[in-house]
Amino acid sequence: MLLIKELKKALGVALWFVFLTFPIMVIKVDPIERIIRYRWENAAYVAIVTFTVYLVMSFIKLRKLRVTADKKESKPSRNVIHSILNNKKQLAVLSFMILAIALVFPHFFSVYQTNVMTTALMYVVLGLGLNIVVGMAGLLDLGFVAFYAVGAYSYALLNYHFGLGFWVVLPIGGALAAIFGIILGFPVLRLRGDYLAIVTLGFGEIIRLILENWGEFSQGPSGISNISRPGFFGMDFSLETSIMYMYYIMVIGVIVTIFIVNRLQDSRLGRAWIALREDEIACQAMGIDKRKTKLAAFSLGAFWAGLIGVVFAAKTTFINPASFTFLESAIILSIVVLGGMGSIIGVIIGAFILILMPEYLRALSEYRMLAFGGVMVAMMVFRPQGMIANIRRTYKFEKQK
Amino acid sequence: MNTQILKVNGLTMDFGGIRALNSLDLDVNRGEIVALIGPNGAGKTTFFNCITGIYAPTEGEVYLAAPGSDTSVSLKGLKPNQVTEKGLARTFQNIRLFAKMTVLENVMIGRHCRTKAFVLGAVFRNKATRDEEQSILETSYAILQKVGLEQYVNEFANNLPYGAQRRLEVARALATEPLLLLLDEPAAGMNPQETIELEKLIKEISSEGQSILLIEHDMTLVMSLSDRIFVMDYGKKIAEGTPVEIRENPAVIKAYLGEDVDA
Structure with a gap:
């Protein structure tokens, strides 16, 4: 009717x-x-x-x-993703499906597509790393790319001078970046908000300028080339297989990162980070060591950036300081903000959108920054919590007498 | 064991040329409820901030009894988190909860200084960490039950009604297992019904042997709760004694009501 x-x-x-x-x-x-x-x-x-x-x-x-x-x-419904995340069975099915797609992806798509996807996965990890610092601990870090550069250059230089392989340098790069995270963390322990953002921005630029100008150390703007690709028990790959290999390394990397970040988030340390973000004075009054907690956030965030730096150097086989500009920091930060601060799934989706969209909309590349800015402004106006807001874990208790 | 749990000697705090605290002495005995009162701006909250390490006092000593022994430790120069670890926990006059965390998590934060899992524990979740996490959960839930907030467990802290937020602050402070609980105007902004419930809660906590030092403006509450009262004005202690003594003290009446014109 x-x-x-x-x-x-x-x-x-x-x-x-x-x-x-x-x-x-x-x-x-x-x-x-x-x-x-x-x-x-x-x-x-x-x-x-x-x-x-x-x-x-x-x-x-x-x-x-x-x-x-x-x-x-009925009760106000939560959005689809949250309801899936809360349902263990649905979550298992979904993650299995995604994993299956991820595993067969390079066999169905071209080398180019695989390469693009590897980049996207790298940004997922970078986003998750920055998410620890910005999303959880609430420390606005605009110089995140510095740690990425530290990782990349540690592999490039160790490989160039001593011929060390990818797998050896991977943990070294991560650890070096974590140490740099602590080095940055110390002077900014007292800073918050805008002031912290300015100092970290400066730190990022300092690292880049050092790499650019200290020719004897980093070969300056001409960069380092012929960095070896990751090996697999001494086997050498063709270009195509090595791209696929890189892709699988990143798939594993993303899984491990999600696993660890997820555990951190629900731990005693994760709670301390979020408390620090919410109210620093109350946080200290409740017995949380501000210094230890902040440094842990900085160094853990930097650690992931360092790892991905090593991967980046191995993937492109050539690095120079031009890859580590402020724009890179801004993109990683946008991933976190767009996806949803503190939300793991949000950051993952944010990374895919921000990295894959420009790649597949190359025809509109002239308007990329325009669209980028527009999206960010719209986001801040309509959904400041990001696409997928973080939800806190809920606990169930049996009624006790 | 010594009966004194907190001993403050000659505490002085200068902000530039302003002397906010002027050689203040104060002590709290084990199991006592002591109230600190005084007109607005007398320096009560400054006193709390000084002994909890948020401000570094210009002069003076603060001693807190060490648990389980006869000695006491100086709190001078300690950071706020170290003070809390030594056993001095506080609430805030203007509520400072962790707004975007659940009620339970707020209390779990209070357990932070009594537990120790760190990065590796969080990542590997070994047996010790799991046990610790379980004990944090259980203790926190028990404390929520004690203050009567168990129905809000998974609610965000800033969604609670005002009175419940105040209670949650108390719960969070209790979770740190304090030797002495500092309450900064716990009844501020509460309606009469909430105040009565708060009084009941404080009495209940006190009956379990918890020593309490509170700042409060609600005189009915102060008179019915406290064993002893300290009165401050302009950073100085002007009186000290039982509620009955304080009520009749001319200096206190003068500070609160002003001087008689004829006098």
Whole structure:
């Protein structure tokens, strides 16, 4: 009944629009031939478009009514992702599916696609690392790329001078970056908010400028080339296989990162970070050592950046300081902010959107920064908590007497 | 064991040229409820901030009894978290809960200084860490039950009604196992019903042997709760004694109501 009524209404609206637009859409005076042309097909287009638009609008309106009616009865529903995350079975099925897709991905797509996906996965890990510092501990770090550079250069230099392999340098790069995290952490222990952001920004630039200008150490702007790709028990790969190999390394890397970050988040340390973000004075008054907690956040965040730095150097086989500009920090920070501060799944989705979109919309590359800025502004206005806000773990207790 | 749990000698705090605390002496005995009162701006909260390490006092000594022995430790120069670890926990006048954490997590934060799992423990979740986590959960839940907030366990702290937020602050402080609990205006902004419930809660905590030092403006509450009262004005102690003594003390009346015109 309702449907027929709506259809009739839509038909009426469509006819009315055709009538209204008749003079401009259908009639066309041709001044040269001095005749009037009737473009009846335009009338048909107007009718069809109006008809569908009207139907869609009324459908949305109806749904809204129904949803508000439902809301009064049932509890306010959480969004789809949260409900999946809360359901162990659904979560297991979903992650298994994603894993399966990830594993067969390079066999169905071209080398180029695999390469792009590897980059996206790298940014997932970078985002998750920065998420510890910014999302959980609330320390706005604008120089995150410095740690990424430390990792990349430690592999490049150790490989160049001593011929050390990827797997040996991977932990060294991570550890070195973590140490740099502590070095940055010490002077900024007392700083918060804007001031912290400025100092970290400066730190990022200092590292880049050192790499650029200290020629004897880093070979300056010309960079280091011929960095060896990761080996696998002494086997040498063709270019294609090694790209695939890199991809699988990153898949494993992402899984391990998610696992560890997830555990950290629900631990005593993770709670301390979030408390630190919420209220520093109350946090200290509750017996949390601010210094230890902040340094842990800085060094753990930097650790992931260092690891990915090593991977980056191995993947591109050539690095120079131009890869570690402030823009890189900004992109990683945007991943965290866009995805949702403190939310692991949000950061993952944010990384995929921000890294894959520009890659597949190359035709619009001129407008990339414009779109980027627009999205960020829109995000801050409409959804400041990010796409997927972090939810805290809930606990169940049996009723005790 | 010595009966004195907190001993403050000649505590002085200068902010530039302003002497906020002027050679203040104060002591709290084990199991006592002591109230610190005084007009607005008398320096009560400054006193709390000084003994909890948020401010570094200009002069004076603060001693807290060491648990289980006859000695006491100086709190001078310790950081706020170290003071809490030594057994001095506080609430805040303007509520400072961790807004985006659940009620339970807020209390779990209080257990932080009594537990020790760190990065490796968190990542590997070995037996010791799991046990510790379980004990944090159980203790925290028990404390929530004690203050009557167990129905809010998974609620965000800033979604609680005002009175419940105050209680949660008390719960969070209790979770640190304090020797002495400092309450900074726990009844501020509460309606009469909430105040009565708070009084009941404080009495209950006290009956379990918890020593309490509180700042409060609600005189009915102060008179009915405290064993002893210290009165401050302009950073100085102007009176000290039992509620009855304080009520009749001319200096206190003067500080609160002003001097008689004829006098």
